[in-house]
Amino acid sequence: MQKVTSADGTAIAYDRVGRGDPVILVGGALCDRNSNRPLADELASRFDVITYDRRGRGDSGDTAPYAVEREVEDLNALITVLGGTAAVYGHSSGAGLAAIAASSGLPFTKVALHEPPYGPDDVDPSDDGERVLELIGAGQGREAVELFLMMTGMLQAEALAIAATPGLADLAPTLAYDFAVMDYGLNGGGTPVELLREVKPETLVLAGTASAPFMVDAAHRIVTILPAARYAELTDQHHAVPPEVLAPVLVDFLRR
Template sequence: MTTSPEIVASADGTPIAYESTGDGPPVVLVGGAFNDRTTVSALAATLAPRVTAIAYDRRGRGDSGDNADAFAVEREIEDLAALIAAAGGRASLFGHSSGGVLALEAAAQGLPVERLAVYEAPFVVDGLRPLPAEGTAERVRALIAEERRDDAVCLFLTEQVAVPAEMVDGMRASPAWPFLVGLAHTLPYDIALCGPDLTVPTDRLAKIAVPTLTMAGGASPAWFPAAAQAVADAIPGASYRTIEGQDHGVLHNPEALREPLLTFLR
């Protein structure tokens, strides 16, 4: 993939940066929290050349612009609409984590989506993990406003994602931590996408009328596959698949997604 992205203007004029690789039917890769186009680039290369994989920077990330004062989920839907238009008017979507929630919402709103694949959308069913404490979104936004980005990332990970505190301590000592902190200002977007109580939006999902595949890792905590199955159950005709040996970090092992995604997308 090239280092100089292409740019498409979203409906509100925000520039959205993207890169395309491969040939064949287009599929837009939608990353979740702490992701930009670089973190899905390995998956794009793995899927090419059998599809045209489009890796993009969600607004506020990488080379894309932002309009943070007026953020709403609808703006990110408009960003996807602009990317799909640039890809020829129809495209499939693959979404990881909260990027999967964004992809689901785009399909539910009737964007011209050919096929939809989602990996571990972070909904919570059956009380399988603690829900975020009340006011978590407001606290994250306040920390960002105070430029306490490190603290905002810690709060998001422990409260919103239920990562054990000792694991977060280990992450803070890793070379990847500055990358996460650099994207702290976009965390409110992911919280808004998933909703305050992380409930599966069954009524909205029932509106999705395109072939859909949900996936979860066989090595992931139980709440991820339970949520993926619940999402599949809510979408007419959708199917669920376990990706054995993988967890939420599957983007680091893109070969694990190659066969299931290409089989489904083609």
């Protein structure tokens, strides 16, 4: 584990494996740098790969007040570590963050967005997100994680079991950060159209055919918005894809 100092002085912890062209892996909600480590190991024979703890997670700091722009600065600090440019892969809300960072002009060579959970424009926002934040504020981290997982379409029994995973409730406060990321750039709809139009690098959008329908729909929708994008279908895959299945798709895209 190594650390880099972000623009506001926050220490960002990261692991770096492999050699080759640089790639940063951005985790989604309730993930730390270890969540993407199996994928990093799959890519390490061809790429110089960084996985990192987003601020507020794992061994990274969490300077208040939070702002999405600070997470963009964290990514910029990691790009500097890698020599000034890098490709980026983001999963779920991590894909939302990668899109924001790319739209801001960070020097990404390529961008891979894996099921960013943008909602449809014709559906009223759920009150569940506010309830998650209330539970976090009340110190009920496990209950907040459980409700969040059910918001993603998970059955309650499975959500209960996962929410009881040791240490997972400690990440509950960062769900507020993921909500802020996914709300960033919205203008009366569920998809940040103007933001996505500013993502200039070549982009791969991925979705599994067995994932929640709203995530598949979002992937198809944003491909039509992004300036230089193509779609990759992951047959029979859910939101979490085994690294040995995902890695060859990323290698094919990143090495073109």
